[in-house]
Amino acid sequence: MVFNSLTFIVFFACVLGLHSLPLPWTTKKINLLIASYLFYAAWNPPFVILLWVSTVVDWYAAQGLVKARRQSARHAWMLLSVIANLGMLGYFKYGQFLLDNFTALMGTLGVAYHPAHYDIVLPVGISFYTFATMSYTLDVYLRRAAPAQNLLDYALFVTFFPHLVAGPIMRPTELVPQFAQPRRATGEQLRFGLALMTLGLFNKIVLADSFLSRVAERVYDSDKVPGALDAWAATLAFSGQIFCDFAGYSTTAIGAALCLGFAMPDNFRFPYAAVGFSDFWRRWHITLSSWLRDYLYIPLGGNRHGARRTYIALMGTMLLGGLWHGANWTFVAWGGLHGLYLAVERVLRARFSNYRPSPAVFVLLGLLTYTLVNVTWVFFRAKTFSKAWIVLRGMAGQNSGARPILATFSLLSVVAIVGALVLTHWLMRARTLESVVARAPAAAVCAVWALMAFAIIICQGTGSAFIYFQF
């Protein structure tokens, strides 16, 4: 079920009620585990089996890793986990993509290959929980973590519903220890958790779904050729939409976990105030970028084997990171552009290592970063390369004769929301939400919270899925 639904409100109220009952801690954990399976089954009950497969394989792989005497046996257990998880991901997420590309390749070689239709439904959140479970066996393999003490704690780590389908992608060392001792939210944690959930749902329902998504759709999902204003407005709208959608999910998830007494890590740190792309990736989808760094970039050599190998590792990581987002070459192009940006930044940092920008230049560099990030969003949002080129040509003012697509209200809503969003990120770039809330008058906190909740109600969200569920 999605957070922005009546079903979730009822579900969450039941979970909170159960969790507050004076039951033994093991019983409470079993309750949470069952609730998490229900949460996932509410989409498509049979796919719970995939969760079980992922859980059981990695549990036994980690047990095998600990007991193995020889390095080759440890390798084998680790490979079993990786192959099982990536195999599942490959079958469900990339099967059609691979088949399409194979067919196209055969076509270029003059072989008419007509495979049967690959009618597979993508299990929601599979990219997230396979990465979470893989981090468990990989951490045990890399001797960074001890295996979980019991299957219940481990299964709950994999399945815990706040992070299950769209992250933050949690590591076992972040969550499993929290299941060791009884946890119940204090009154303050519960209320702040609810406030965080309101903030997250405000981002999703009000900003992303009610205002920004429609602007992006009118340009990206239409046959019309956009001029510069429409192309930029739609792309900026998407930049706001995807942040509000995904950061909204993460904030709601963090709030939900806090209401139950659990802590989840930050996934976003005001990314549109990033200066440079290494800074951007320290602020955007932090749990994915750090996962890719720790389990892909560093094993590929990282920056320890010379410049050439570093750039290869960097680009390989970003290309695969792009593909992680979706089975389409446009996502690979998105990752590739980010890889290119990171590589260029690395060259420039080495070349101008003593350069310290003035405050004005610093802000200009930040705006340049945001502009270039927007260029990458074109490939992320467009369903095809041809559409991406049309929008990019529009952004460059090259679509002569283009007629206006967006009405005044759409343009104004983009300017107001995205402008406020970017400004907020700059004002908050070195702060935390908690510090700002702590310094605000209580009446202001109360008014803002109530207004966000009111806006959520009167926007009448339709329960649309979060963008990242498809990944």
Next chain:
Amino acid sequence: MPGGDAQRATGDGQPHDRYARQTAADRPGVAQPVPVRPVPQQPWGRIALGVVVLLVLLVGGWEWYWRDYGVKPSISNTFGLWAIQRRRIDAGEGDATVLIGASRMYFDLQLPVWERLDGRRPIQLSFEGTSPLKAVEDLADDPRFTGRLLIAVEPDLFFSGYEYHAGAVRYARKESPSQRVGQWLSMYLIEPYFAFDDGDFALQTVLARQPWPERPGKVWFMNVRKLAEYEPDRNTHLWSKVETDAGYREMARSIWRQDFQPSDDDPPPEEARKTEKEQIERMAGAVAKLRARAVKVLFVRMPSSGEYLAFENRDFPRARTWDALLAATAAPGIHFEDYPELQGYYLPEWSHMTRAEAERFTAALYRLIARDFWGSSAAASAVAAERGSR
């Protein structure tokens, strides 16, 4: 100030954020520790109480505003509501009478009247602003449906294939358990009690229709406003405000007028003709499948009036559309202009009848169908039902 020590000056003069914390981005290549999730110092109990009070006041005010505008609570016209009716066919009512069309079939056919005459309540699968083709094709492919099918022809939608509510069939096939529960909760716990819970009064919709300055070169197009009130089994009628409020009625007419003028978005005439033919051919294919398993199919051209009728006659002339449809499908049809008993109804905005008129029209249409199209058993049941109701 609560939490006033959130930022304290450090020795170097820089403010220190006591809530500052590292993320996984700051800890490469190591096991990530249990996260820190501090709660800012605030009187959270009083804040939460204030939020509840403020929220009740704000929502109450919003509700009062829309009730004062003339809105009453009504069930939301969602895909989930459509899916509930569609599932009746899978759950043993495959022999039922099914109504499929756009808004005229939806608003002008009154299920209680039909039920009183026929003895059975039909299944309403119409969707406003939407060609019925996909819903008919869906039934054609479902062997469980063996009943009778009344398909409304509303020319500008039927022959253009336009779908304002595209995706109902797909939604019904893929509806998740969560969506089903959400639909149930909404239609029993929210929608019967809150008048503002209607897409036409959502914040973004209200803001978008304000008189913003027009962008040069962009023709402003006003979306269709609230026209109907819905019930849990999708029995629907025209909203009384359209009948009683002259200003609202004129606005509804002016919205239709936008469609009567040529637009840059209109397809070229040859493409429009091609679409018409495709719609007719696909409908003929679906009807052939239905009739092959003895489903009785009947088309009905629902009444329209005034400028709307003139527009339909101009852009979708009967000979090219209605007559071609009946010829291609070899199915019977009722054109309202051919039957005096289907004429003379009051359609405030030229397209839909008032509730009272819709009840009168439903009875007239039912009797006509029972008498001339669906045989003596239907007619007999109608007579029996009428006797029973006296």
